[in-house]
Amino acid sequence: MKNVLVLGAGQLARMMDLAGTPLNLNIKAFDVRTDQVVHPLANEHSYGDLQTGIDACDVITAEFEHISHDVLAKCEASGKLLPSSEAIKIGGDRRLEKALLESCKVANAKHVIIESRDDFDNALNTLALPIIFKSALEGYDGKGQWRLKDIAQADAIWQDMQQFVEQANTSVKQGIVAEQMVPFDREISIVGARSRTGEIAVYPITENHHTNGVLSVSIAVNVDPSLQQQALEVFTKLTEKLDYVGVLAIEFFQVGQQLLVNEIAPRVHNSGHWTQQGTDCCQFENHLRAIVGLPLGNTELIRPTAMVNILGEDSVPEQVLAIPGVAMHWYNKQKRAGRKMGHINICAASERQLAEKLQQIAGLLDQQAYPDLQQFADKLEHRLA
Incomplete structure (x- = not known):
């Protein structure tokens, strides 16, 4: 029997546990909200802290990408983390994701990385309306997104995004990626x-x-x-x-x-x-x-x-x-x-x-x-x- 530690204790860890049992795999989950290792199907059962979980497992994986870099570093240092912390970080940061796509020459929407008002103005000059602005970190299920269809809305959207970035509670500085909206089929x-x-x-x-x-x-x-x-x-x-x-x-x-x-x-x-x-x-x-x-x-x-x-x-x-x-x-x-x-x-x-x-x-x-x-x-x- 091999022991697997999943970073995250939500439904994906739950379904991994259900799939792993017939393979004779013992699955535990690290609940990032409580900093405790728990059973994926019964979160009330605790098995200690992260280090205890790392020591007890053969391999570590993740059910989501928005994981503290401190946690990822600790898991990476164990030599047990798959996929790598680099891959998990890329999935959680649109700026890194875009850099990966460009380095692999993979087609994606035309975009501009925004860190300042100058970058925002550059995006307006570089991209044609409509433009979608997405938070670089922790944006999912339609959250952390703004759509600009009329240039008259630009200042209001900038102010809203600026406030969003300033109030972000992330371990890495928050940012915005502007994308040309694609008229897809x-x-x-x-x-x-x-x-x-x-x-x-x-x-x-x-x-x-x-x-x-x-x-x-x-x-x-x-x-x-x-x-x-x-x-x-x-x-x-x-x-x-x-x-x-x-x-x-x-x-x-x-x-x-x-x-x-x-x-x-x-x-x-x-x-x-x-x-x-x-x-x-x-x-x-x-x-x-x-x-x-x-x-x-x-x-x-x-x-x-x-x-x-x-x-x-x-x-x-x-x-x-x-x-x-x-x-x-x-x-x-x-x-x-x-x-x-x-x-x-x-x-x-x-x-x-x-x-x-x-x-x-x-x-x-x-x-x-x-x-x-x-x-x-x-x-x-x-x-x-």
Whole structure:
């Protein structure tokens, strides 16, 4: 049995534990809020502080990228951290992320790094409207973002961003990245794993739909081989540059037949949750396989699958579970508006049947809690008609 310590004690650590038990892996999680090592499924059980956890484990990994650099340094010094602290820091800082993309000559949105008012003015002169401004640190699920569509709004947005930066409570100085907004056709992602020996296995690219900046639906169906190859090439470039070990997710904007990287996540990812039912070896198991030195598992799509995020709700109608091919995954969280409480995976024998099941589920779920699920289901069904 090998012992794994996960930095972070949220739902991703929880799902790693569920995937690791059949592999005879003992998973513990470091709760950054309490500075205690806990059980991923029962956070009330404590096993000591970070150093105790480091000493007791064989390998350390992370479920999120916004981790104190002091914690990362301590874990890196142990020689047990995978992926590296460099990769985790890049995933948590858009400035470092952009530098990585540029160094690998990977296509991404035109951008300007903003540290001062002069940089802000330069962004206005360099980029065409509309422009999106994103916080360099701790921006996720649509938070820490500003959209400039009218130049008359520029001063107000600058003042708001300046206040945001000044009030930031981050271990590294906060900053802003300005990006040219991309008129994309759709948002997609690729999730894949790289082993200690450099073996790479990627899942099929996934189409993602967002509601108010938060992922609401991901769908995995048969994909265009040329787009899959393009995404694989980007994945390979980035992971080889970082000598990466573990699962990495890359989000893209698709513009025609070109993929532009939006952002990367050095961890298992929300858009890969469908792999729990849609593949032989899910992203959580493959991440663990990679970091402990086991062979990577099969990542082929075995049946069309969709994932629906449950946001701010702690129940769904029982009729949903009566639909064949539906699996529920709850995170054991207290209900809060907008919070990721769980997800629903839906599998089908064909893409058309998957669209029909999404229609059925959209009709059962509260339209206020899932405001555009019906619209997405209609769009998918129309596309397949």
